[in-house]
Amino acid sequence: MQYDHQTVEKKWQKYWVENGLFTTNSNPKKKYYDLVMFAYPSGDIHMGHCKNYVIGDVIARFKRRTGFDVLHPFGWDAFGLPAENRAIEIGVHPREWTLNNITVSDESLKLLGISYDWEREIITCLPDYYRWTQWMFLLMYKRGLAYKKEAYVNWCPGCQTVLANEQVIDGHCYRSNCKSPIERRKLNQWFFKITDYAERLLRDLEKLSGWPERVKQMQKNWIGKSEGTNIVFPVKNSDIKLEVFTTRADTIFGVTFISIAPENPLLDHLIKDSPYKDAVHTYVSDSSHKSVVERAEKEKDGVFTGIYAINPINGCEIPVFVADYVLVEYGSGVVMGVPAHDSRDFQFARKYNLPIQVVIKPKSGEIDPKHMNDAFVDYGIMINSGEFNGLTSEQGIEAVTEFLHKRGFGGRAVNYKIKDWLISRQRYWGAPIPIIYCEKCGIVPVPDKDLPVLLPENIKDYVPRGKSPLAAVDEFVNTTCPHCSAPATRDPDTMDTFVCSSWYFLRYLDPHNKSEFCSLENARKWLPIDQYIGGIEHATGHLIYFRFFTKVLYDAGFLHVDEPATNLFTQGMVLRNGEVMSKSKGNAVPVGPFVEKNGADVARITILFAAPPERDMEWSDEGVTGAQRFIERIYRLIMENKNLVIKNCSVQPENDMQKKLYIRINQTVARVSNDLENFKFNTAIAALWELLNDLYQYKERDAFFGYGLYVMMNLLSPFTPHLADELWFRTGNTNSLMTEKWLDYDPHYMSDDRMVIVLQVNGKVRGHIDISRDADEEQIKSLALADERVRRHTDNKQIKKIIYVPGKLINVVI
RNA sequence: GCCGGGAUGAUGGAAUUGGUAGACGUAGCGGACUUAAAAUCCGCUUCUCCGCAAGGGGAGUGCCGGUUCAAGUCCGGCUCCCGGCACCA
Numbered sequence: 001m002q003y004d005h006q007t008v009e010k011k012w013q014k015y016w017v018e019n020g021l022f023t024t025n026s027n028p029k030k031k032y033y034d035l036v037m038f039a040y041p042s043g044d045i046h047m048g049h050c051k052n053y054v055i056g057d058v059i060a061r062f063k064r065r066t067g068f069d070v071l072h073p074f075g076w077d078a079f080g081l082p083a084e085n086r087a088i089e090i091g092v093h094p095r096e097w098t099l100n101n102i103t104v105s106d107e108s109l110k111l112l113g114i115s116y117d118w119e120r121e122i123i124t125c126l127p128d129y130y131r132w133t134q135w136m137f138l139l140m141y142k143r144g145l146a147y148k149k150e151a152y153v154n155w156c157p158g159c160q161t162v163l164a165n166e167q168v169i170d171g172h173c174y175r176s177n178c179k180s181p182i183e184r185r186k187l188n189q190w191f192f193k194i195t196d197y198a199e200r201l202l203r204d205l206e207k208l209s210g211w212p213e214r215v216k217q218m219q220k221n222w223i224g225k226s227e228g229t230n231i232v233f234p235v236k237n238s239d240i241k242l243e244v245f246t247t248r249a250d251t252i253f254g255v256t257f258i259s260i261a262p263e264n265p266l267l268d269h270l271i272k273d274s275p276y277k278d279a280v281h282t283y284v285s286d287s288s289h290k291s292v293v294e295r296a297e298k299e300k301d302g303v304f305t306g307i308y309a310i311n312p313i314n315g316c317e318i319p320v321f322v323a324d325y326v327l328v329e330y331g332s333g334v335v336m337g338v339p340a341h342d343s344r345d346f347q348f349a350r351k352y353n354l355p356i357q358v359v360i361k362p363k364s365g366e367i368d369p370k371h372m373n374d375a376f377v378d379y380g381i382m383i384n385s386g387e388f389n390g391l392t393s394e395q396g397i398e399a400v401t402e403f404l405h406k407r408g409f410g411g412r413a414v415n416y417k418i419k420d421w422l423i424s425r426q427r428y429w430g431a432p433i434p435i436i437y438c439e440k441c442g443i444v445p446v447p448d449k450d451l452p453v454l455l456p457e458n459i460k461d462y463v464p465r466g467k468s469p470l471a472a473v474d475e476f477v478n479t480t481c482p483h484c485s486a487p488a489t490r491d492p493d494t495m496d497t498f499v500c501s502s503w504y505f506l507r508y509l510d511p512h513n514k515s516e517f518c519s520l521e522n523a524r525k526w527l528p529i530d531q532y533i534g535g536i537e538h539a540t541g542h543l544i545y546f547r548f549f550t551k552v553l554y555d556a557g558f559l560h561v562d563e564p565a566t567n568l569f570t571q572g573m574v575l576r577n578g579e580v581m582s583k584s585k586g587n588a589v590p591v592g593p594f595v596e597k598n599g600a601d602v603a604r605i606t607i608l609f610a611a612p613p614e615r616d617m618e619w620s621d622e623g624v625t626g627a628q629r630f631i632e633r634i635y636r637l638i639m640e641n642k643n644l645v646i647k648n649c650s651v652q653p654e655n656d657m658q659k660k661l662y663i664r665i666n667q668t669v670a671r672v673s674n675d676l677e678n679f680k681f682n683t684a685i686a687a688l689w690e691l692l693n694d695l696y697q698y699k700e701r702d703a704f705f706g707y708g709l710y711v712m713m714n715l716l717s718p719f720t721p722h723l724a725d726e727l728w729f730r731t732g733n734t735n736s737l738m739t740e741k742w743l744d745y746d747p748h749y750m751s752d753d754r755m756v757i758v759l760q761v762n763g764k765v766r767g768h769i770d771i772s773r774d775a776d777e778e779q780i781k782s783l784a785l786a787d788e789r790v791r792r793h794t795d796n797k798q799i800k801k802i803i804y805v806p807g808k809l810i811n812v813v814i
Numbered sequence: 815g816c817c818g819g820g821a822u823g824a825u826g827g828a829a830u831u832g833g834u835a836g837a838c839g840u841a842g843c844g845g846a847c848u849u850a851a852a853a854u855c856c857g858c859u860u861c862u863c864c865g866c867a868a869g870g871g872g873a874g875u876g877c878c879g880g881u882u883c884a885a886g887u888c889c890g891g892c893u894c895c896c897g898g899c900a901c902c903a
Binding site for chain 2: 170213214217218220221222224226228244245246247248259295296300324325326327329330331334335336337338342343344345415416417536539540609610611612615617618620622623625626627629630632633636682683685686687688689690693696697756758759760762763764765768789792800801802803805808809811812813
């Protein structure tokens with residue numbers, strides 16, 4: 001009896017859609033928002049992409065059967081560079097390429113039987129969607145969270161555009177087929193002020209108990225909160241004050257120089273009368289030509305500015321250097337140099353023969369300043385520090401900060417590593433920034449009523465040349481000022497696609513709303529996301545951005561929640577031959593042909609059974625073989641016995657064999673239900689496999705056998721929905737299992753009334769006794785001591801004690 | 815450097831949180847069915863020692879040590895691997 005997956009799968013896919021089984025109940029009583037990260041349409045999807053979707057689908061199908069109104073939508077993150085690069089290569093319009101990819105990929109998802117509510121599909125490159133992306137920009141602008149500034153930014157020479165910090169990996173472009181070394185350029189760009197939310201983004205991580213610890217830790221590191229002191233160093237013979245940030249105010253007596261970043265805007269003013277002006281300019285110019293990586297890897301160097309600053313704690317004069325190991329964007333872009341207690345400062349001081357003044361000694365022991373090889377960076381006891389001598393570093397930090405604060409030389413300060421989010425991109429295929437520049441009125445936001453600012457379609461040249469291709473489209477750029485109607489120009493840049501993806505989860509809630517991105521009513525119905533599923537690679541990008549957007553919308557009164565997702569699950573990747581599955585590596589398994597040959601349910605089992613879902617899995621032919629056998633064996637067994645299937649077993653088990661099977665059945669219901677709640681799909685399938693093996697072994701064709709078959713097909717439905725529904729149908733039902741309530745188990749038959757007690761002597765297993773569950777401790781002990789194998793080890797020995805773990809084991813200690 | 819996570823048979827992986835290590839699958843071996851093969855069904859498979867056998871002993875979850883009647887699981891110290899951040903002052 002051969003299982004004809006092709007016919008069966010098509011039939012049920014059609015049935016599900018025609019009967020609206022994937023359609024969301026728009027008035028949920030008990031809502032469950034099950035969301036997988038949407039996708040970039042870079043071609044047809046392959047099995048590597050599908051793991052995510054299969055996991056989401058299992059959850060959706062399970063939750064529906066346990067009484068939830070499930071929202072399970074999908075969509076496409078459709079703007080972005082690959083489409084544009086394709087356009088440059090082969091001349092097809094990015095829109096056409098993207099929409100084609102979406103069409104074929106949607107088809108593949110349907111072939112796998114993923115239960116998306118297709119009526120809610122969203123595509124970010126369509127004006128209906130991106131008008132709201134633009135609206136989000138304007139909201140940020142109105143709330144003072146979008147601003148334009150001239151700044152040093154990450155420039156990708158490959159993509160010919162700027163990138164956000166989150167898109168620079170080890171000094172290189174994040175795009176896997178670019179990876180160019182990032183350069184620094186000073187450009188006038190739009191930023192989102194995510195730093196205003198740094199503290200809340202950090203603090204609220206505590207609320208996210210349903211998020212993996214790893215992701216929270218990564219976000220914490222990324223936000224990088226650092227508490228310390230701002231210290232003001234007045235400049236000698238000048239009104240300029242240099243402010244530095246330090247976490248080690250206790251080392252202030254050891255400051256022997258100050259370093260300022262070459263890009264620091266204070267610098268020009270500082271050196272305007274200095275005789276060392278030219279040398280400084282040369283140094284600044286040199287370092288501006290170095291890439292981020294080059295600067296990080298070279299030896300620390302700098303140049304004296306000819307300027308001296310005054311240490312506010314003791315009035316000492318100290319030289320000011322320009323040094324490009326100082327980051328302009330962190331703190332104030334000026335640092336105090338304490339060579340004795342900071343490794344970088346130590347190297348710098350050695351190179352330029354600056355004094356190394358020891359002011360902290362270890363809590364036990366001494367430091368010999370003459371023979372130091374490196375800085376002493378640990379906390380210790382303050383020395384050579386005047387009235388502060390003898391304080392511990394912890395006390396010293398407090399005391400010095402307090403001292404300076406009282407005298408107006410600074411005070412407590414907090415710094416974050418996270419930087420404002422640069423969202424301008426000098427590329428075509430994105431949502432245009434809805435801003436107009438007017439000579440008279442300056443920066444003018446496009447009024448809401450004029451949205452969307454349409455991306456022009458008739459563009460001839462996509463090739464990036466350092467500015468947006470839109471700058472060359474006169475019909476687009478030239479407009480009139482919304483304020484004064486004078487001729488004006490549009491911003492030619494488009495937005496980072498991560499802006500589009502920061503709010504997409506809201507559009508699903510109300511995808512056809514023409515007047516709002518989402519009504520508050522719909523937001524209240526569905527938010528927060530109950531389960532979000534996606535890749536770990538988004539930990540410090542998208543997963544921070546969408547939290548940021550949620551908080552801004554909450555503050556503006558558009559949402560009632562300030563965190564988007566209560567639970568997050570990060571799935572592992574799909575590998576083949578040891579490498580991540582991808583089209584470009586040539587190891588991808590395309591969906592269409594695989595499903596044609598083996599079936600969607602085989603694909604689903606292969607993915608789910610190979611490894612726990614959070615771990616990387618290797619796609620192997622052996623895995624496919626196993627999944628195939630699993631499905632065939634179930635089909636055969638149930639079809640051969642289809643007349644025996646019964647929905648409940650009203651009889652009580654009469655013999656041990658029946659009881660054993662009935663217990664197995666109940667245990668399986670419990671195990672599978674529990675595993676489904678905990679993302680343990682591999683062990684859930686293993687439990688089903690055990691039940692299957694037991695059913696094969698069971699020779700009686702009685703009610704318990706028939707019930708076992710019934711339970712089997714029921715529990716299968718989240719994993720292999722086509723097979724399950726087909727069996728359900730063939731055993732006399734006219735509906736889909738999707739609309740059947742999930743099974744309960746009979747609590748009276750969860751375990752045998754007999755138990756197996758493990759017999760140990762000194763912790764070593766020596767035997768077992770099979771005994772009634774009501775047996776008391778004394779009875780068991782005496783049986784254990786009488787056991788032949790136990791006696792072999794206890795005879796002629798003195799028994800010290802006997803440990804009895806109820807229902808489990810007995811350990812005789814000799 | 816800092817912060818996470820991990821290491822279990824030939825192999826993917828189980829193990830109710832301290833209580834029979836190796837569930838389930840794959841591969842391999844053997845058996846049944848078959849003229850034969852495939853498929854299917856049924857068994858065996860951590861290493862090692864004693865035994866013709868039934869059976870019995872010993873060791874074993876990266877390494878070393880500890881706690882405990884009992885450790886893959888807890889504690890201390892390492893080794894290696896993977897991931898994140900990294901000139902953050």
